[in-house]
Amino acid sequence: MSFIQxxxxxxxxxxxxxxVHALNDINLTIEKGEIxxxxxxxxxxxxxxxxxxxxxxxxxxGKILIDGKNMPELSEKELREERRKIAMIFQQFNLxxxxxxxxxxxxxxxxxxxxxxxxxxxxxEYLKTVEIAEKAKAYPVQLSGGQKQRVAIxxxxxxxxxxxxxxxxxxxxxxxxxGRILKLLKQINEDYGITVVIITHEMRVIEEICGxxxxxxxxxxxxxxxxxxxxxxxxxxxxxxxxxxxxxxxxGEENGLN
Amino acid sequence: MRNLGLDVLLKGTNMLRLLEGLWxxxxxxxxxxxxxxxxxxxxxxIMTGKNVIIRAVTRLYLEIVRIMxxxxxxxxxxxxxxxxxxxxxxxxxxxxxVFSFWGTAEMSDIVRGALISIPxxxxxxxxxxxxxxxxxxxxxxxxxxxxxxxxxxxxxxxxMIKTTSLVMMIGVVEVLKVxxxxxxxxxxxxxxxxxxxxxxxxVLYYIAxxxxxxxxxxxxxxxx
Ligand SMILES: Nc1ncnc2c1ncn2[C@@H]1O[C@H](COP(=O)(O)OP(=O)(O)O)[C@@H](O)[C@H]1O
Ligand SMILES: [Mg+2]
Numbered sequence: 001m002s003f004i005q006x007x008x009x010x011x012x013x014x015x016x017x018x019x020v021h022a023l024n025d026i027n028l029t030i031e032k033g034e035i036x037x038x039x040x041x042x043x044x045x046x047x048x049x050x051x052x053x054x055x056x057x058x059x060x061x062g063k064i065l066i067d068g069k070n071m072p073e074l075s076e077k078e079l080r081e082e083r084r085k086i087a088m089i090f091q092q093f094n095l096x097x098x099x100x101x102x103x104x105x106x107x108x109x110x111x112x113x114x115x116x117x118x119x120x121x122x123x124x125e126y127l128k129t130v131e132i133a134e135k136a137k138a139y140p141v142q143l144s145g146g147q148k149q150r151v152a153i154x155x156x157x158x159x160x161x162x163x164x165x166x167x168x169x170x171x172x173x174x175x176x177x178x179g180r181i182l183k184l185l186k187q188i189n190e191d192y193g194i195t196v197v198i199i200t201h202e203m204r205v206i207e208e209i210c211g212x213x214x215x216x217x218x219x220x221x222x223x224x225x226x227x228x229x230x231x232x233x234x235x236x237x238x239x240x241x242x243x244x245x246x247x248x249x250x251x252g253e254e255n256g257l258n
Numbered sequence: 259m260r261n262l263g264l265d266v267l268l269k270g271t272n273m274l275r276l277l278e279g280l281w282x283x284x285x286x287x288x289x290x291x292x293x294x295x296x297x298x299x300x301x302x303x304i305m306t307g308k309n310v311i312i313r314a315v316t317r318l319y320l321e322i323v324r325i326m327x328x329x330x331x332x333x334x335x336x337x338x339x340x341x342x343x344x345x346x347x348x349x350x351x352x353x354x355x356v357f358s359f360w361g362t363a364e365m366s367d368i369v370r371g372a373l374i375s376i377p378x379x380x381x382x383x384x385x386x387x388x389x390x391x392x393x394x395x396x397x398x399x400x401x402x403x404x405x406x407x408x409x410x411x412x413x414x415x416x417x418m419i420k421t422t423s424l425v426m427m428i429g430v431v432e433v434l435k436v437x438x439x440x441x442x443x444x445x446x447x448x449x450x451x452x453x454x455x456x457x458x459x460x461v462l463y464y465i466a467x468x469x470x471x472x473x474x475x476x477x478x479x480x481x482x
Contacts, residue, residue, distance in 0.1 A: 056382050056386060080389075083386060083387070094379060094380060097402065107387070111389060159387065
């Protein structure tokens with residue numbers, strides 16, 4: 001039994017006169033402690049898939065088993081408990097603007113009813129882990145994108161999660177900062193044994209830290225396997241196209257065109 | 259030094275009368291502001307809903323208020339109601355009605371704007387942290403809405419206070435009207451009174467509005 005097991009997952013958004021099949025019969029498994037990538041072009045259904053994992057989006061069909069528990073069957077209360085074990089990091093950081101860095105990291109612990117003193121102590125530890133302890137008193141508006149994402153990662157750690165979901169977590173950042181944030185995620189994965197699921201449209205993000213990857217195309221899972229295999233020997237059209245855009249952008253970088 | 263005409267203010271109860279006049283203006287605007295904030299929060303929230311009829315009605319309301327000069331509204335409510343409906347409305351009540359009518363429209367629009375400007379991923383991020391619906395509103399959505407709301411609504415409040423000077427057109431004796439009366443009464447003895455009196459009115463308005471815009475500036479800097 002795998003840690004995360006997705007079986008026959010389908011999601012359709014029903015509009016007034018048309019409906020979008022965002023996900024069609026997705027099957028995949030993610031093991032405990034691995035870094036798993038999900039890649040696809042914009043609109044492929046990546047965000048929908050990752051939002052189904054913590055049930056921000058309710059699937060139309062299928063099972064999402066996390067450590068054996070089928071998420072769609074949980075009650076509201078059980079679901080909130082379960083969500084605390086699944087942290088999520090967004091492209092837009094989503095920090096609380098009216099709170100400083102330290103209080104942002106304390107926030108999930110406050111909600112979980114942890115005493116203020118202990119919460120602050122732990123929060124300072126997490127800020128050290130993400131190497132931003134010196135900004136504890138700063139407000140989010142005073143931080144750069146990379147710094148905000150570090151705070152978001154520290155906040156994710158504060159709920160003591162077993163899984164971290166990243167939805168385009170580095171897409172708003174420049175290549176250098178992206179590299180540093182990915183390294184941080186890798187380090188957290190190793191030190192805390194947290195399973196990391198990374199959603200991206202950028203091949204290099206997958207290449208840099210993922211062990212296995214799934215390729216999504218128009219709501220279908222078209223390819224899946226170890227990163228080295230999929231990249232060396234892409235079978236699906238979507239994977240080939242993603243590889244091609246990556247090569248083009250690298251050529252661009254070399255020629256100073258980027 | 260030239261005579262600035264400030265001496266008339268020391269005569270009799272003139273200064274006290276001016277302050278009473280200021281209180282008349284402030285009372286009208288503060289009551290209207292209170293009504294506008296409460297109704298504006300309610301109507302503004304309703305306006306973000308999907309009901310087409312409600313949206314059309316509120317849009318029309320907002321447009322009428324935007325197009326119509328406040329003075330015309332005052333005349334319609336004050337003179338119109340007495341003539342047509344035979345209701346004997348006193349001028350202060352008419353002013354409060356008109357200013358609430360105006361303020362509520364503007365306030366609803368501000369509230370609606372603040373609410374719809376909160377992106378979906380804010381709600382999602384809160385849910386992902388394991389927050390309940392109520393916790394999401396208390397900790398995330400309401401603080402963020404207020405943050406966007408406060409500078410704009412404070413601006414509205416100062417505009418409302420300033421615009422109350424129009425109510426003298428329907429016979430409310432507020433600070434500007436008192437000022438005119440003082441000038442008239444002293445036309446012979448101190449011909450420079452106009453300058454002094456209007457200067458003091460200016461200072462009074464400044465003192466009344468300054469703390470409010472100061473607060474707005476502070477909040478804006480803290481939250482921007
Ligand atoms: N809330 C929604 N309502 C309707 N359609 C949606 C909604 N969310 C996503 N979609 C549609 O589902 C498809 C997949 O979207 P998404 O999962 O966001 O893709 P990706 O993250 O890969 O860019 C798109 O066609 C998108 O327009
Ligand atoms: Mg997406």
